[in-house]
C-alpha cells in the first residue's frame with residue numbers, strides 16, 4: 017500500500033496489474049456540506065490485493081466516511097477518483113451486485129429513498145435471512161453458520177445485539193467477496209467469535225487474495241493479524257505503511273500503546289480550503305445522496 021499514487025509513465029506493468037485488483041483513491045475531495053471545509057482534500061490511498069489494512073484514527077477523523085466512499089455509497093468526483101478492482105466504486109454497480117465488493121457497517125440498516133438510513137426491523141428468522149440469499153455455495157454458508165455459531169431459529173427482533181451482529185456478518189460474507197470493508201463490526205462479538213472471525217478473514221486473504229480494510233478502535237490481536245495500516249487525522253492520511261515497517265512497533269509492546277501515542281500527539285490541523293468554488297449542482301466533488309438512494 018502506498019499513500020501516494022505514481023504517475024502513468026513510471027508505473028510498471030506489474031504494478032498496474034496489481035493496482036487493478038486492489039483499491040486506489042486519487043486526489044479525492046469530499047465534503048458533506050458545501051458551507052464547511054472539505055473533510056477530504058487531495059486524498060490519496062492505495063491498498064494492494066491480499067492486504068489486511070487497519071484504518072485508524074480518532075473519532076470523527078473520517079474512517080466511516082472513507083469506507084462508505086470506497087463502498088460506493090457516495091458519489092465522489094469522476095470515475096477515476098475512487099477505483100476498486102479497477103472499477104469506479106460508485107458508478108460500476110456490478111461491483112456490489114456481484115458480491116465482489118462487500119461492506120459491513122456498524123448499524124444494520126437499509127437505505128430508503130427520501131427517508132435515509134433506517135434500521136432493519138421485522139420478525140424474521142435467521143434461517144429466512146441467510147437462506148434467502150441466492151447463488152450461495154452451501155459449504156461456505158455452513159462454514160459461516162458454524163463459525164459464527166448461529167442458531168437458525170433465532171428471531172431477529174428477539175436476539176441480543178451480538179447475536180444480531182453475527183447474522184449480519186454471516187449475510188455479508190456469504191458471497192466470496194474480493195474486497196471487504198469492515199466498519200467496527202466486531203465490537204459486539206465475544207472474544208472467541210471475534211478471534212475465529214479474524215482467522216477466517218486471514219485465510220480468505222491468504223488463499224483467495226481478498227483485500228480487507230478494517231476500521232476499528234479495538235486492537236487486541238491485530239498486531240499479528242494486519243499486514244498494513246492507514247492512519248487518518250481530520251481527513252488527512254498521516255501514515256500508510258506495512259505493519260512490519262512501523263518503527264514504533266519494534267520498541268513497543270502492542271499496537272494499542274503505539275496508536276494511543278499517535279492520537280495524544282495529534283495537533284490541530286489548519287482548516288482545509290476547497291480547491292475551487294463551484295455550485296453544489298454542478299460540482300462533481302460533493303456527495304450525491306439522492307443518487308445513492310437508487311443503488
Ligand SMILES: Nc1ncnc2c1ncn2[C@@H]1O[C@H](COP(=O)(O)OP(=O)(O)OP(=O)(O)O)[C@@H](O)[C@H]1O
Nearest residue numbers: 048049055073074075076077078079080081082233
Ligand atoms: N451525515 C453526515 N453529515 C455531515 N457530517 C458528517 C456526517 N457523517 C459524518 N460527518 C462528519 O464527518 C467527519 C468524519 O466522520 P466519520 O463518521 O467518518 O468519522 P470516524 O472516523 O468514522 O469516527 P468514529 O471513530 O467516531 O466512528 C466528522 O466530523 C463528522 O461530524
